[in-house]
Structure formats: C-alpha cells, structure tokens
Amino acid sequence: MTGLVARIVDSVAAIPAAAWDACLPGEAEDHSYYRACDEAAAASGTGLRCAAVAIADAQGIAAVAPFFRLDYRLDTPLQGRLRGVADAVYRYVPRLLTLRIICIGSPYADRCHLGFAPWLDGPRRETAMRAIVDALRRQAAAEGAQLVAFKDLAPADDALVAPCLSREGFARIGSLPVAILDLPYADEDGYLASLSAATRKDIRRKLARAQAVRIEHRSDITGLEELIAELYESTRRRSGLDYGELEVLPPGYFAAVSRALGERAVFALYWIGDELAAFNLLLIEPGRVIDKFLGMRYPLAREHNLYAVSWMANVRFCLSRGIVSLQSGQTAYASKLRFGSRLVPTRLHVLHRSKLLQWGLRRIASTVSFDRFDPDLARLPAAR
Structure with a gap:
C-alpha cells in the first residue's frame, strides 16, 4: 500500500467536488447529487446517510466511493409468500435475520459509484482497491459490523474489480438488473x-x-x-x-x-x-x-x-x-x-468478518441472489 493513504469521512461533502467528479466523470449522480441526498437525510433525521472513503496518493485523491451503514435483514431478497414467512420469524427472533453491514454504494443509486483517478494504471488501481477493502475492514471491526459489501456493480466496474475482490475473499452475488x-x-x-x-x-x-x-x-x-x-x-x-x-x-x-x-x-x-x-x-x-x-x-x-x-x-x-x-x-x-x-446485470460482492461464515456464504451465493426472487424476473426466465 506504499504511497496510498485511506481516509473515511462522514459525508461525501468532505471530499472536494472536483476530485470526486474527476474520478467519476460525466455522471448525473455526481458529488452534488450525493451531497443533496445527505443533506435531505440529515435535515429530516431519517434515511441512510452516505459516508465516503477516499484514497490519496502523491498526486491527490486517487479513488473514491460512497458507503452507508445498514442493519440488513438477510431475508431482504425474498418477496411474496416467502417474505411473509420470514417476517413471522423476524417478529420473534430479529437478531437471527439481521446483520450490521457497511456497504459501498448508495441506497439512492442503481450503480455502485466506485471511481478511480485517470492517472492510475491497472496495478495501481488494484492497489487502491485493496486499500479501500482494508479501510472498510478496519471500519467494520471498529463499528461491530459483520459484513462488508459492494452494492450493484455495473458490468464494466465488476469486470475491473471482481478479480481483486475474489482474491480478498468476497462472495459474488447477483443483484437486480437495470x-x-x-x-x-x-x-x-x-x-x-x-x-x-x-x-x-x-x-x-x-x-x-x-x-x-x-x-x-x-x-x-x-x-x-x-x-x-x-x-x-x-x-x-x-x-x-x-x-x-x-x-x-x-x-x-x-x-x-x-x-x-x-x-x-x-x-x-x-x-x-x-x-x-x-x-x-x-x-x-x-x-x-x-x-x-x-x-x-x-x-x-x-x-x-x-x-x-x-x-x-x-x-x-x-x-x-x-x-x-x-x-x-x-x-x-x-x-x-x-x-x-x-x-443489464449488476453484482454484489459480500465479505463476512467470520472466515467460517464467509466460507458458507460463498457456497450459497448463487441461491440467494436478488434476481432469483423478483416476481417479474421469476415469470421471465429468459430475461433472468
């Protein structure tokens, strides 16, 4: 990780807009969009606020991503009758179905806005990715979160970072397509x-x-x-x-x-x-x-x-x-x-802090994907 410094900040607003948008050029859901989402959540006292991670090198901010915390119900992908059964279980033993999660991405976007500075070549980009993962692991340990996840990676982004995340032990799960x-x-x-x-x-x-x-x-x-x-x-x-x-x-x-x-x-x-x-x-x-x-x-x-x-x-x-x-x-x-x-398919990558539970998660990843339980997709197997 030589030459790279990871920083966790409480809001996207703490990262200069020009640096953020240089890592994610041309996006409508840019720095000002995420700042607006944060301001709305903060003003109302409700909603999932987006914190952020930034990686800096000698040239400046080299990588950025929003993230949020969530008490995640493991039955979230389930819909219809299966969700009704899970709701009944949750009422009696909520802790059985709930995990604290730190999630790269945003509840207010269909894409994981994980961005890299244009001066990073392939090897340096992977080094920056590992720095992001290490920073999130440390943050999860400090907060008592059991899971670290990357939410809704688009195909190009997934192809770019999936090899690194696989080497870091993440399980790859299907999310909802766009x-x-x-x-x-x-x-x-x-x-x-x-x-x-x-x-x-x-x-x-x-x-x-x-x-x-x-x-x-x-x-x-x-x-x-x-x-x-x-x-x-x-x-x-x-x-x-x-x-x-x-x-x-x-x-x-x-x-x-x-x-x-x-x-x-x-x-x-x-x-x-x-x-x-x-x-x-x-x-x-x-x-x-x-x-x-x-x-x-x-x-x-x-x-x-x-x-x-x-x-x-x-x-x-x-x-x-x-x-x-x-x-x-x-x-x-x-x-x-x-x-x-x-x-267009999107992907989740999930890492449990327990090596044993992560071993199990990797083996059931294909059966718990979101696209398996969406009612429309269930009726349209060719689309899935």
Missing part, C-alpha cells in the same frame, strides 16, 4: 416500428385515450415538493415489493435534488385538469437519461394510462435531444421489456 432502452432512432415512429405489432397497437390506443393529460417539464418544483413525495410514497407502497430501507427516500429528497442539480434534474409532471396525477424524475447526462423515480395517483393514473403516456413522453424527451439511452431502473421488468428495454 433496464436500459437503446434509442438509435431518428424519431418516435422509428422507435415504435422496433416493437411488436401488438405492443405498438396497444401504445397507440392508450395514447389516443389520454387526450386529457397535460405534460409539463420543469426543474424548479417549488410548491410541489410535498405532492411529489406523496405520489412517490403511495406508488412505492402499492408495488408489492419490499426491499426495506433500501427503497425509502428521506423527506426532502426531491426538493434537495432539484436545488442541487438544477437543469440536470427534470421533473416530468402529468396533470389531469388541476390535479397532479403522476411525475417522473429524470436525471440528464449528455448521452443518457436516468428515469429515476415514478409516482402515480391511483385510480386516476390507470384511468388515463399514465404509465404508457409517461414512457412515451420520456422516449420523445430523449429523441428530441439526441439522447440514445434511457435507463429506467430495477423494477417493473415485464413492461420495460415489452417496450423494448434490455436488462
């Missing part, structure tokens, strides 16, 4: 032509019945913050999925992100008369839009086919700006696949 819609089309008709005839007909029928919907795009949501938060929370509760604290946003999240990102955060608002019936939060990058969160008011949204309306509005938004990729997250896979998306 839906991506590629948009190499000149216009909306080109996109629709790429879909099946039945899907194309269904979308056109739903759009024709949605004439009462008024769509507005804005970055400033002053006066609408509570309405937007209410729509998100209502939709989250209706989803039928429960990933615990990993999907709960702190109060004030939407307002904080709006202020921090400015025009890089666009809220697509769907009005029926004077009533806000749905919203999308879109994060904008030069070649990609992240459809970050969706909230709908029921039954109004269903009556006006707002899922299909919002999907097509986002497609038009991208096409009008020459954006070729629409990322729509880790839920509702059946609809997203029908509308032309592909699924």
